[in-house]
Amino acid sequence: MNTLFPIFLKLEELHTLVVGGGNVGLEKLEAIFRNSPKAKVTLVSPEIREEIKALVAHYNLNLIQEKYHISHLEGIDLVTAGTDSKEVNRQVRDDCKTKKILVNIADTPDLCDFYLSSVVVKDDLKIAISTNGKSPTFAKRFREILEEIIPESLQETLNNLQAIRNKLKGDFQSKVQKLNEITKVMQE
Template sequence: MERNNLYPIFLKSKNLKVLIVGGGFVAEEKLRFLLKSSPDANVTMVAPFFREDTISIAEKGDVTRIEDHYKPHYLEGKHVVVATTDSPEVNIEIYNDCRAQSKLVNVADNPPYCDFYMGGIVTKGNVKIAISTNGKSPTTAKRLRQFFEEVIPENIDDLVINLNHYRKTIKGTFEEKVEQLNQFTKTLIS
């Protein structure tokens, strides 16, 4: 059986500079989900045109739009790049330029040209769950996201906040603290 070997991380996208190349439906989808998960993300978009809905979404966040075709200098100072153009050749050029500069890159709908995937995300207050299908089935990730949005209670954040307060009151070594928290929370899954 094939295994998902991706390593999940949660990026502080406010501290990073994200570039989305493209202004069509796919760019709009990537921007929408990025800002839904990280409304304070610092994003630049480069495209010869932007859909009206994309402009509307961009205006709600910290998004700079540049009307132009991709040029390598747009990578300067960027940490994460998402290529969404309708030209496979341009997307691969972006990928190669990013790899040459050690920048993380995602070429939409082209897994061999991705350092990362933008999976399904469920957010309930401080709780965030990322879902990956190893780039094989975004639809499955979407359905799992919908499932978890339904089954995770809205008040889960109260538990997180209360456990954070409780954690600060526990005395002892790291191992003793972990054991106390494990004992305290084991009823959550039984």
């Protein structure tokens, strides 16, 4: 049973640390900035790919080209690590635990406080997909299926529902009941 609690974070209000400047670090940065283009991110690694360096021109990204040290956690709210060293990854996790910072260690579910999901984005609709760490590949394929079947006109529907919601009168329960009636057609 998947007991993970889904959550959407406002990364533009947090400071994220990425440890690792290789392929995994690039993948994490691309996921962060695709979902939160205004996120504040620091990346630390003794070696940093050129593709990562190029991201500095477009995003709020600070690069520190040196080995990870616990001092890099100062002022950090969230961490993801994906170095090619299991020892460094474990140290990052242990340091985060000491400082009570949530951490994701790439490809090591047992060391993670959270997993990065596969995400479907259609304008204002965002759907996160989790396999409880069992198969990121399946989550990616399922995301591709959902992207194909969700209609492009969905944003218009969301805008109309927001307009209706803003005009509804009454208490919270009556508003929810009315919106449930309106959206029931989606099941048919």
